[in-house]
Amino acid sequence: MSELIIQFSQWLLTFTQGAEPWDSYARYLPRLMDGVWVTLQLVIVSGIVGFIMAIPLALMRISKSAWLWVFPYCYIFFFRGTPLLVQIFLVYYGLSQFESIRNLGWLWTEVLSQPYWCAIIAFSLNTSAYIAELFRGAIQAVPKGEVEAAQSLGISRRKQYQHIILPRAFGIILPAYGNEVILMLKGSALASTITLLDLMGATRGAIARTYMSLEFFLLAGLLYLLLTAVLIGFFRLLENWYNAHQHALNMSLDKVDPQLRDKHLEDNVR
Amino acid sequence: MVIYFWLALGSPLNWHLPVCFFGLILGLLGAAAKLSPIRALRWIATTYTTLIRGIPELLLVLIIYFGTTEILLRLFDQYIEISAFAAGVTALSIAFGAYATEVFRSALQEIPKGQRESAMAMGLNRWQTFTRILMPQLWRIAIPGLGNLFLVLLKDTALVSVIGLDDLMRQAYVAAGFTKLPFTFYLAAAFIYLLLTIIFMQVIRFLEIRANRPWQGAR
Numbered sequence A: 001m002s003e004l005i006i007q008f009s010q011w012l013l014t015f016t017q018g019a020e021p022w023d024s025y026a027r028y029l030p031r032l033m034d035g036v037w038v039t040l041q042l043v044i045v046s047g048i049v050g051f052i053m054a055i056p057l058a059l060m061r062i063s064k065s066a067w068l069w070v071f072p073y074c075y076i077f078f079f080r081g082t083p084l085l086v087q088i089f090l091v092y093y094g095l096s097q098f099e100s101i102r103n104l105g106w107l108w109t110e111v112l113s114q115p116y117w118c119a120i121i122a123f124s125l126n127t128s129a130y131i132a133e134l135f136r137g138a139i140q141a142v143p144k145g146e147v148e149a150a151q152s153l154g155i156s157r158r159k160q161y162q163h164i165i166l167p168r169a170f171g172i173i174l175p176a177y178g179n180e181v182i183l184m185l186k187g188s189a190l191a192s193t194i195t196l197l198d199l200m201g202a203t204r205g206a207i208a209r210t211y212m213s214l215e216f217f218l219l220a221g222l223l224y225l226l227l228t229a230v231l232i233g234f235f236r237l238l239e240n241w242y243n244a245h246q247h248a249l250n251m252s253l254d255k256v257d258p259q260l261r262d263k264h265l266e267d268n269v270r
Numbered sequence B: 001m002v003i004y005f006w007l008a009l010g011s012p013l014n015w016h017l018p019v020c021f022f023g024l025i026l027g028l029l030g031a032a033a034k035l036s037p038i039r040a041l042r043w044i045a046t047t048y049t050t051l052i053r054g055i056p057e058l059l060l061v062l063i064i065y066f067g068t069t070e071i072l073l074r075l076f077d078q079y080i081e082i083s084a085f086a087a088g089v090t091a092l093s094i095a096f097g098a099y100a101t102e103v104f105r106s107a108l109q110e111i112p113k114g115q116r117e118s119a120m121a122m123g124l125n126r127w128q129t130f131t132r133i134l135m136p137q138l139w140r141i142a143i144p145g146l147g148n149l150f151l152v153l154l155k156d157t158a159l160v161s162v163i164g165l166d167d168l169m170r171q172a173y174v175a176a177g178f179t180k181l182p183f184t185f186y187l188a189a190a191f192i193y194l195l196l197t198i199i200f201m202q203v204i205r206f207l208e209i210r211a212n213r214p215w216q217g218a219r
Helices: A002-016 A022-061 A066-081 A084-092 A106-112 A115-141 A144-152 A157-194 A199-210 A213-242 A244-250 A263-268 B002-009 B011-034 B039-054 B057-076 B084-110 B113-121 B126-163 B168-179 B182-211
Strands: none
Touching (some): A002 A022, A022 A066, A022 A115, A022 A157, A022 A213, A066 A115, A066 B182, A084 B126, A084 B168, A084 B182, A106 A115, A144 A157, A157 A199, A157 A213, A199 A213, A199 B057, A213 B039, A213 B057, B011 B084, B011 B126, B057 B084, B113 B126, B126 B168, B126 B182
């Protein structure tokens, strides 16, 4: 992919023979593409880490014991109530205030003082708070009959969560999770404020050298729109696959497994 | 430090109120356009919401701030400086308007059709129907959605510090650079935003209760 972009930009360079503004576009296109790749990394890594962190947070949040729900409550409130920019600055600039953190050795030089990891930490913390809140709502929205059915089968509490409640809740939050990832994509533009060369940072770098602010900003906007479209498409596919049972009524009857065909389905199929 | 932040407390509100005003107007116009019988208007409104909701707010702020001067430079061939305040308010209003359009559109669709038809039967014209029949009901349905948008906007006001405006974030940045205590000052800024969020949530709850007065007895 990157080979292709570089070849394309080389071709454009020779084709235009230094004619502006195409020359500048060709020159900076590979850097913008590197930026797109960094942005994607930020979104995907923090999306996954945030998701993993969100599950225990949500489970603690729905607990009835005050000892358990107070921490996630404060956590969610803090990260949802303050701007992402403040959170990024707190991690990137704020941590250096403490002598003990600066003396952590490897952890400090390789991770906590690097803008890339700081951005990922801040985004993961932020998005996990939002996803935990989604999960909490979804766990409470799992139909009561399914939980009762599991109880009557004698399935242990742990297995109930593992095999019934959490997978079901995941299906419920999937559309909202897609929205959250897209919000994360837009939030990731803030990583450019801590000198990271994501799509936004690469764009600002190109503008600082060429003074063509409008063109490059619009180009970046177009790339962000494309990324959004790709993510929307991905989540739509994921939803069709994971929540396939909800779409059974949209299929034509002869595609449905004959064993599943009953009077109810035949009456309700569109 | 306490005095410093006491002064800073008001600065997000400086932004918030004009943006809310223009954003709500844009949102109402957008929703009206989306539901209008004229295809061109519908098309414009859909493009507007799709484009704006698909790009980061930061990018929009930068496009408005740097892009407008460049357009003016090309049109009139002279450099006209745009005040960062105007650029910030414009950009945030445009972003807020796009989200508000969707909220208002779904709220408008939720108002029973009979209301509009009976207004027509009473001989009200379109404008009167909108201001006297639809608007008061629209408000009630839209408030929960708008409330969320107000809170999002409160946090988005932090973005204008990127174009060098003297807002709460900027002051925290300056103070952190001066005292070499970044964590303290950014945390203080975070707590000011939290405090404002709590105040806003109370205001929204109050508005919601107020808008639902006619329904309170029934439930």
